[in-house]
Amino acid sequence: MRHAKAEQAGPTDVERALAERGHRDAAALGAWLGAWLRDAGIAPDKALVSAARRTAETWEHVCRGAGWDLAPELDRGLYAADVDTALDLVRLLDDDLRTVVVVGHNPTMASLAHSLDDGEGDVGATNAMAADTFPTSATAVLAVPGSWADLGPGTASLLAYHVGRA
Numbered sequence: 001m002r003h004a005k006a007e008q009a010g011p012t013d014v015e016r017a018l019a020e021r022g023h024r025d026a027a028a029l030g031a032w033l034g035a036w037l038r039d040a041g042i043a044p045d046k047a048l049v050s051a052a053r054r055t056a057e058t059w060e061h062v063c064r065g066a067g068w069d070l071a072p073e074l075d076r077g078l079y080a081a082d083v084d085t086a087l088d089l090v091r092l093l094d095d096d097l098r099t100v101v102v103v104g105h106n107p108t109m110a111s112l113a114h115s116l117d118d119g120e121g122d123v124g125a126t127n128a129m130a131a132d133t134f135p136t137s138a139t140a141v142l143a144v145p146g147s148w149a150d151l152g153p154g155t156a157s158l159l160a161y162h163v164g165r166a
Contacts, residue, residue, distance in 0.1 A: 001101060002109045004029070004061065004164070005136040006054040014079060018057045021166070025137040026058045029164020030065020033101075033139060036160055037066075042099050044070055048089060049103040050078040058137075059103050078104050083111045093148040100148075110134030113158070116142055121157035129161040137164035 004022035018026065037043055049059045049072035059072045078089060086108050093100055102109075113134065119126065121143070129140060142156040 001029075001058070001062075001103045001139045002106055002134055002136055003050070003052070003055045003058040003103060010053070014052045016052070016054050018054050018061075022054070022058070022136065023061055024166030025164045026061030027065035027164075028166040029137045029139060029162070030062035030068075032065075032162050032164060033062065033141075034066025034068065036141065036162075037099070044068065044099045044101045045097045046070075046093070046100045047072040047103065048078065048093075048100060049074055050081075050105060051076045052079050052105070055079075055103045055105070059101075062101075062103075072103070078102075081108055083108055083115060086112050087115075087151065091149050091151055095147050095149075097148070106134055110138070113140035113142070115153045116144075116151065116156040117158045118154045118156060121159050125158050125161040129158065132161070132163070135163055138162070139164070 004026035005019045006016045006022055007019050010016035047059055047070055049055050051074040139162050141160040143159050144151055144156045
């Protein structure tokens with residue numbers, strides 16, 4: 001998941017807050033994601049969220065929209081992570097975790113989603129993600145078979161792609 005729309009400026013980049021539109025879009029994304037996961041019979045076990053203010057605020061609004069009460073694990077490394085670093089963070093997840101939401105920044109989140117997709121998932125989702133720029137509030141839902149440690153390029157199937165807009 002990419003964070004929702006943020007203000008253009010802040011005391012520092014890591015302290016940039018969500019814009020008003022970002023608050024609304026993140027809640028709309030949460031409503032969609034919550035419904036999608038409920039329909040699939042699953043709920044998130046963990047939220048791995050960049051320690052930036054805009055990602056933490058995005059997760060807060062996603063949770064409200066979805067009706068979840070799941071505290072995030074704020075990760076400083078995810079803030080500046082490239083694709084390999086973000087993938088390494090996911091590979092370290094405990095295999096007891098079934099469903100994990102990762103909230104970060106572009107271009108990392110877009111590149112990670114495209115890299116992981118094996119092309120065998122939902123054709124509509126694959127086409128939508130390929131045609132899009134992975135804008136703010138974009139989410140790719142991927143199925144990961146096996147261990148998180150084995151995750152790599154082309155090893156997950158894209159099940160859904162959605163951009164939250166209020």
